[in-house]
Amino acid sequence: MEKNVENVTSTISSYIPENIVEILGGYAFSLIMALVIFLVGKWLARKITNLLVTVLRKVKGMDETLIKFLENIVYYILMIVVILTALSELGVETTSFLAILGAAGLAIGLALKDSLGNFASGVMIILFKPFKVGDVVNAAGVTGSVSEVGIFNSVFITPDNQKIxxxxxxxxxxxxxxxxxxxxxxxxxVVGIGYDDDIKKAKEVLNDIVSSNEKVLVDRGITVAVSELADSSVNFVVRAWVNTPDYWDVKFGLTESVKLRFDEENISIPYPQQDLHLHKND
Known part of the structure; x- marks a missing residue:
């Protein structure tokens, strides 16, 4: 029995290096150094990121959404560098990790090609500001008030209160x-009158209609001029400046006023006679 124990002990001892203490001490030192590198690196990564955020927030017109996104990107990149450095201290071959990260980055880039394109466009919108929240914009075939400008997409509210x-x-x-x-x-x-109507009278009436509208900026000038001798009408172009919020009120108001005043002044507004005949034949 004692002999068997001695044989087992001898066998186990043969697998244990004589310098086991030195080896364990070396691993322990590498482990401690890797831990120190990770903790210090993480602290530095956060400090550098915070410094970047502070600088970006001092840049005039820099959007908070873009700042947050850049903050996360920079922090994660720095943390990857810290982790790879710590693994290298432990003796782990990091070349393979870099290759894997590169391949993964390429695959992710191809998979998210459209999303990355939207991100790049979002950065351009935030930096160059072709519009801001609250502006009424016509873009991508949609007209509406901008309620949100994001990194990947923007939100429009249409005049009939749809969210797009x-x-x-x-x-x-x-x-x-x-x-x-x-x-x-x-x-x-564009206002048309009949060829038998008095052009001078029509021009005076149009000038009076526009200048009497309290929302029209008369000091910016008013234009009333014959623009076209069309097939069945003499067309006037009417132009007036208004404050932007008053645009539609003035446009609709002037259109209604023209019809009412022309009826009072017996000035005709021609309509397509051909269409009328077609309807009668139907």
């Missing part, structure tokens, strides 16, 4: 019309 979410890539890929970017807008109307 538009990918930023679709917005920047076409033209963008910021309808109320300026404080004033010009109302344009």
């Amino acid at each position: 979410i538009i990918p930023n890539g679709a917005i920047t890929s076409g033209s963008i019309t910021n309808i109320n970017a300026h404080t004033t807008r010009r109302v344009d109307l």
